[in-house]
Amino acid sequence: MSPTPPPSLPAQNVELQTVSRLNPGCMFIVVMGVSGTGKSTLGNALAKELNMPYVEGDDLHPRANVEKMSAGIPLTDEDREPWLELIRTTAEHYAVEQQVEKEGNETDTQDENAKKVGGKGVVISCSALKKYYRDILRGRRKPASLEKSPEEQTVPSHLEPSHPDILPTYFVFINGPRKILLDRMQKRPGHFMKASMLDSQLRTLESPEDEEGVVVVELTQTTEEQVRVAKEGLSKLSGVDFRS
Ligand SMILES: Nc1ncnc2c1ncn2[C@@H]1O[C@H](COP(=O)(O)OP(=O)(O)O)[C@@H](O)[C@H]1O
Ligand SMILES: O=C(O)[C@H](O)[C@@H](O)[C@H](O)[C@H](O)COP(=O)(O)O
Structure with a gap:
């Protein structure tokens, strides 16, 4: 698990609102599931x-969350909220950065990246229970916990994580039985998340299977x-052809 620093803040002149219009197909893919699913x-x-x-x-958890989990204490909604918000904001930063890069490459018809499959968006792992x-x-x-009154809202609108249609979000849910999960967690040395936390994760999990934008893969695959x-699944849901 190597740390991945979030990208720097987006260039001032690019509004997030323009990303999906100018960079169609850009998406945020969340790989989700309880601890140890892969x-x-x-x-x-x-x-x-x-x-x-x-x-x-x-890597985006505040230190206090990691310390809590390491001590075998499950996180609360309040613990997770700033983390979830940071994940969304990080995805939006990537989208804006790619838009900036795309604009820089627009005149370069030989751009090799343009010929590659996908390349627009970001994949982030998150339990998303x-x-x-x-x-x-x-x-x-x-x-x-982060709701502010309108008077207090000083954050520029393009930095706020409130743009569902601007950066479409898809989930890849890894689903599978407790027995295998427990086995994998027990065999994973040195991780801050101990196997004893698995049951709390499974109790908290609300299956996303009936929600829009979700692809289910099996733990045993x-x-x-x-x-x-x-x-x-992502090709079908998004209309972007990833299969070629
Ligand atoms: N498809 C798979 N089949 C078998 N073992 C896997 C698979 N995916 C991951 N693992 C193993 O399961 C353990 C947990 O994987 P990891 O990716 O760290 O899960 P998570 O990020 O959900 O905690 C690791 O030891 C990993 O090598
Ligand atoms: O929401 C949570 O309680 C945590 O985020 C947890 O679900 C997460 O999975 C941990 O970060 C454990 O790490 P692994 O998922 O890598 O096991």
């Missing part, structure tokens, strides 16, 4: 396949199979 493994592989950057969501958390990641909902199913 989010980091699949996230890395999928991002490589789609020529997108990958960000390890665990509840629907309400996923709505924050979709940019549809502001975390309750190989990473290669998961990538294939994810690509097919």
Whole structure:
């Protein structure tokens, strides 16, 4: 799990509002599931396949959250809200950066990147256990603990994570039985998330299977199979052809 620093803030002259219009097909892909499902493994592989950057969501947790989880204490909604908001904002920063790069390359007809499959958007791993958390990641909902009165809202609108239609969000949900998860977590040495936390994660999980924009892959599949199913599902949902 190598740290992935979020990109620097977007260039002032690019409004997030313009990203989906000028860079169609740009998307935010969340690889989700409880601890130990293989989010980091699949996230890395999928991002490589789609020529997108990958960000390890665990690296965006505030230190206090990591300390809490390391001590075997499950996080609360309030603990997770700023983290979820940061994940959404990070995805939006990537989208804006890619827009800036695209504009820089516009005149370069030989640009090799333009010929690659995908390449527009970002893949981030995140447990995303509840629907309400996923709505924050979709940019549809502001975390309750971060709600401000209109007078207090000094953040420029393009930095606020409230643009669901500007950066479409899709989830790849890794689903599978507790027994295998427990086994994998027990065999994973040195990770701050101990196997004893698994049951709390499973209790908190609200399955996303009936929600829009969700592809389900099985825990028991190989990473290669998961990538294939994810690509097919994402192509169908988004209309972007990742299969070629
Ligand atoms: N498709 C898979 N098949 C078998 N083992 C896997 C698969 N994906 C991941 N693993 C293993 O499961 C463990 C947890 O994977 P990891 O990617 O760290 O999960 P998460 O990020 O969800 O906690 C690791 O030891 C990893 O090598
Ligand atoms: O929402 C949470 O309680 C945590 O974010 C948790 O779900 C997450 O999964 C941890 O970061 C563990 O790390 P792994 O997911 O890498 O096991």
